[in-house]
Amino acid sequence: MMTVQANKTATDIDQIDLDAPIFDPTAFRLNDEQAGIIATARELGQTVFAGRAAAYDREAKFPTDNYRDLHSAGLLGIAVPRKHGGLGANFQTYAIAAAEIGRHCGATALTWNMHVCSTLWSGPLADDLEMDAATRDEHERRRAVHYKRIVEEGAVYSQPFSEGGAAAAGGVAFGTEAKPVKGGWLVNGKKIFASLSGHADYYGVLCTEIAEGEKASRRNTLYLALPAKADGVSVVGDWDPLGMRGTVSRTLLFKDVYVPEDAALMPRGVYFQAAMRWPHMFLTLSPTYVGLAQAAYDFTVRYLRGEVPGTPPVKRRMYPTKQIAVAQMQIKLEQIKAIWFQAITEARANPTKEQVLRAYAAQYSAMEGANEIATLAIRTCGGQAMLKSLPLERIYRDSRCGSLMLPWTAELCLDRIGREALYETGESDD
Numbered sequence: 555m556m557t558v559q560a561n562k563t564a565t566d567i568d569q570i571d572l573d574a575p576i577f578d579p580t581a582f583r584l585n586d587e588q589a590g591i592i593a594t595a596r597e598l599g600q601t602v603f604a605g606r607a608a609a610y611d612r613e614a615k616f617p618t619d620n621y622r623d624l625h626s627a628g629l630l631g632i633a634v635p636r637k638h639g640g641l642g643a644n645f646q647t648y649a650i651a652a653a654e655i656g657r658h659c660g661a662t663a664l665t666w667n668m669h670v671c672s673t674l675w676s677g678p679l680a681d682d683l684e685m686d687a688a689t690r691d692e693h694e695r696r697r698a699v700h701y702k703r704i705v706e707e708g709a710v711y712s713q714p715f716s717e718g719g720a721a722a723a724g725g726v727a728f729g730t731e732a733k734p735v736k737g738g739w740l741v742n743g744k745k746i747f748a749s750l751s752g753h754a755d756y757y758g759v760l761c762t763e764i765a766e767g768e769k770a771s772r773r774n775t776l777y778l779a780l781p782a783k784a785d786g787v788s789v790v791g792d793w794d795p796l797g798m799r800g801t802v803s804r805t806l807l808f809k810d811v812y813v814p815e816d817a818a819l820m821p822r823g824v825y826f827q828a829a830m831r832w833p834h835m836f837l838t839l840s841p842t843y844v845g846l847a848q849a850a851y852d853f854t855v856r857y858l859r860g861e862v863p864g865t866p867p868v869k870r871r872m873y874p875t876k877q878i879a880v881a882q883m884q885i886k887l888e889q890i891k892a893i894w895f896q897a898i899t900e901a902r903a904n905p906t907k908e909q910v911l912r913a914y915a916a917q918y919s920a921m922e923g924a925n926e927i928a929t930l931a932i933r934t935c936g937g938q939a940m941l942k943s944l945p946l947e948r949i950y951r952d953s954r955c956g957s958l959m960l961p962w963t964a965e966l967c968l969d970r971i972g973r974e975a976l977y978e979t980g981e982s983d984d
């Protein structure tokens with residue numbers, strides 16, 4: 555098994571003859587520490603994950619070996635604060651590292667996002683939110699339990715919140731319920747499209763705490779880590795989708811699952827506060843697709859130069875139509891990178907309206923743009939390039955899934971940008 559040390563410098567790694575980084579550290583003003591973490595992800599992606607991606611996709615199999623390597627490289631704890639043994643990466647560093655992994659294996663990057671969010675949301679993001687001193691102390695004690703499992707034991711967390719109704723889009727309270735009982739909660743409900751089903755050690759479930767005599771409210775959302783092996787947890791249904799096949803996003807059922815209070819990844823009320831005040835928390839599904847956009851472009855350039863191994867050495871780069879298509883792809887890629895880099899750089903509590911609209915626009919641009927670039931790549935490279943023996947057709951299928959991801963689907967981004975640009979908070983036409 556190959557392992558990569560997260561303490562290698564970006565320069566060490568560049569000597570291995572890797573592809574250029576998606577975001578050059580000098581051009582994008584990343585510091586050495588950021589560049590080192592991102593370079594570790596880039597090396598692992600290109601030298602290890604790329605070679606395994608086709609089999610995970612073909613068999614719709616979870617990338618278990620990749621997770622072992624992510625743990626060895628310290629990347630399961632990328633966003634875990636340093637004082638808890640993690641790499642202490644901020645939002646921007648994580649996002650760029652995830653794009654580098656998405657460039658080589660979409661399913662690994664997307665599922666890694668679900669895992670990392672359990673530490674990013676409970677970590678740097680929660681640190682930005684309001685809590686009284688006692689609640690913060692309690693949160694600090696609890697998150698240390700989760701972080702120790704991740705950093706020391708390689709525990710993998712997932713993030714099932716979709717239920718098939720309006721809850722995952724943020725419209726209503728989650729239907730999965732947590733009933734307070736002595737020392738913890740009893741959880742009942744169902745989550746669909748739960749990536750890492752049957753493979754995560756803990757399911758980070760978003761659910762509604764039931765308060766006697768009160769209507770279910772989004773304010774009472776809890777974020778609880780349910781052990782996958784707990785009594786009452788089951789995985790049902792099959793998984794044979796168009797793309798992102800290695801995510802194994804099956805259905806989870808919870809029947810009277812008891813969890814103690816330490817299962818809380820965020821204190822009461824803090825998830826709701828985060829969703830209101832830290833909206834970029836929902837931008838974390840996009841890095842995978844920035845990586846896929848880069849991958850489609852890289853493939854096209856290599857293919858037209860006759861440099862893709864296993865393909866006939868037919869050079870087609872001299873045709874003006876090919877050159878124009880590559881130019882269009884490069885322009886689209888740079889547009890995605892520019893708006894996305896700006897949005898991940900300004901992720902913070904209480905962003906301005908302009909920053910929130912830009913975050914929606916960045917999400918839309920990455921999710922729709924990755925598939926537009928992959929579509930152009932197939933048209934430009936031609937029939938021999940879309941065989942299953944080459945990665946382009948997988949990149950195309952994986953990239954199609956981005957705009958479906960709630961809560962910021964492409965449609966919902968359009969919906970919000972249009973409404974929020976035309977109406978101030980509280981304004982109506984009545």
Ligand SMILES: Cc1cc2nc3c(=O)[nH]c(=O)nc-3n(C[C@H](O)[C@H](O)[C@H](O)COP(=O)(O)OP(=O)(O)OC[C@H]3O[C@@H](n4cnc5c(N)ncnc54)[C@H](O)[C@@H]3O)c2cc1C
Nearest residue numbers: 713714715716723747748749798803958959960963965966
């Ligand atoms: C590969 C993959 C992995 C996934 N992994 C996870 C995971 O780990 N955890 C998780 O929680 N979910 C996950 N999802 C689920 C994803 O976020 C969506 O919830 C899922 O695609 C559900 O689709 P749906 O058709 O049921 O959505 P629906 O809720 O039926 O929505 C269909 C479409 O209608 C639009 N829409 C929805 N609500 C509104 C509204 N209020 N106003 C206007 N338009 C609206 C949206 O554009 C949406 O795409 C995953 C999905 C995929 C494809």
